[in-house]
Amino acid sequence: MTAPRQAHRTGRSGWLRAAVLGANDGILSTASLVLGVAAAHGTHQSVLVAGVSGLLAGAMAMASGEFVSVHSQADTEAADLALERVHLEDHEAELEELAEIYIGRGLTPALAAEVAGQLMAHDALGAHARDELGITDELKARPGQAAIASAISFSGGALLPLLASVLTPLPDLIPSVAVASLLFLALLGAVAAHSGGAPVLRSALRVSFWGAAAMATTAIAGTLFGTYA
Template identity: 50%
Template sequence: MSYSQHPEQHFIHRTGWLRASVLGANDGIISVTSLVMGMAASGASTHTLLITCIAGLISGATSMAAGEYISVKSQADIEEADLKFEAQELDRNPHLELKELTQIYIHRGLSPELAHEVAVQLTAKDALAAHARDEIGIVDATSAKPIQAALYSALSFSMGALFPTLSILFTPEQYIESSVIIVGVISLALLGALSSYYAGTSLWKGSLRVTMSGILAMAFSSWIGSLFQVTPL
């Protein structure tokens, strides 16, 4: 008997790297652009703005990598502890664990007989994997990957922070502030659309959500910076 192909494209496997990448790029654009706008509003020189931008890029990228690694590593530690505990329970009380798995499938809509048969077969194949997936909720597509998350965060933050940096480098001094704003808004809109594309959601909604949040952050930073006045050397 032949079976027709029925390919389906799901997006859940992108959760780990997409979340870290979007968070990093969004933070890179907003934080560094807001930092530059705040300094520009205070009257800082172009040289000061460039140094501020580079410092924000380096410190932000390293901070994002460290923070993301620690955060996701904590999740990985919890998953590892749960798996270790579940493995011990499978050794100590295999019959109780089988009943527990059966009850899970009954709650999901299977008849008691079918639920028991499914639990028996899955336990025979890989008991720990079955309990990890159906009892604890740990699946490979969404499991914690600390190093991957840290690398994606650092790289995406750096890429996001490059936009305001390049704006300062290639814009005449009298237009720097407006250029940084325009480039920041455009880059946020593109980031929102790109992240929505990879998440399989509306490009317009994602773009608008990211852009509006960034504009609010940049406007607030600019207002704070305007409260101070820096005398150029």
């Protein structure tokens, strides 16, 4: 009877990183933009225009940036695999190299040679990709997946402070958007930490602290601009 395969969190790392980064940036950049315009004495309409423009521009920037970045990683992985295919023409040298890796991980030389031989007989390139290069199916770069996750998560995050801006009268907009955005950031940090198995409270506090710092900086800049413009 085959034992059930256990689920691990490492398989989520690619899309989870992109999704969390996108949502965090969506909340923070849109809230900061809205607060900066409002602090500069902008009208309610100008605040909303700035927020919508920030959402659209940010989503496209996140998607394109993530795609280019992760595609570079994918290109590097593909080049390494192509080079490894050439190296595998020298079967004995590659067999010895793989055995040395297993010896370094604690196997006896005899067992390491046996394991290396069986793995290379089954899938030589897969064995070297995994154990020599560190490339696995779960963790390999997926540019399209990362780009889509970033764009969707950024848009979802940006909608939260934007919605708060729509529903709040202009005189109360700055405190309302700031408080709502900090709550959203803390919740996002907690959810991300829970999904990744990290300490929830520490993550929520870290995200909230830097979010507050970014929004305060933008609001101060907007206030100064509104005062001296």
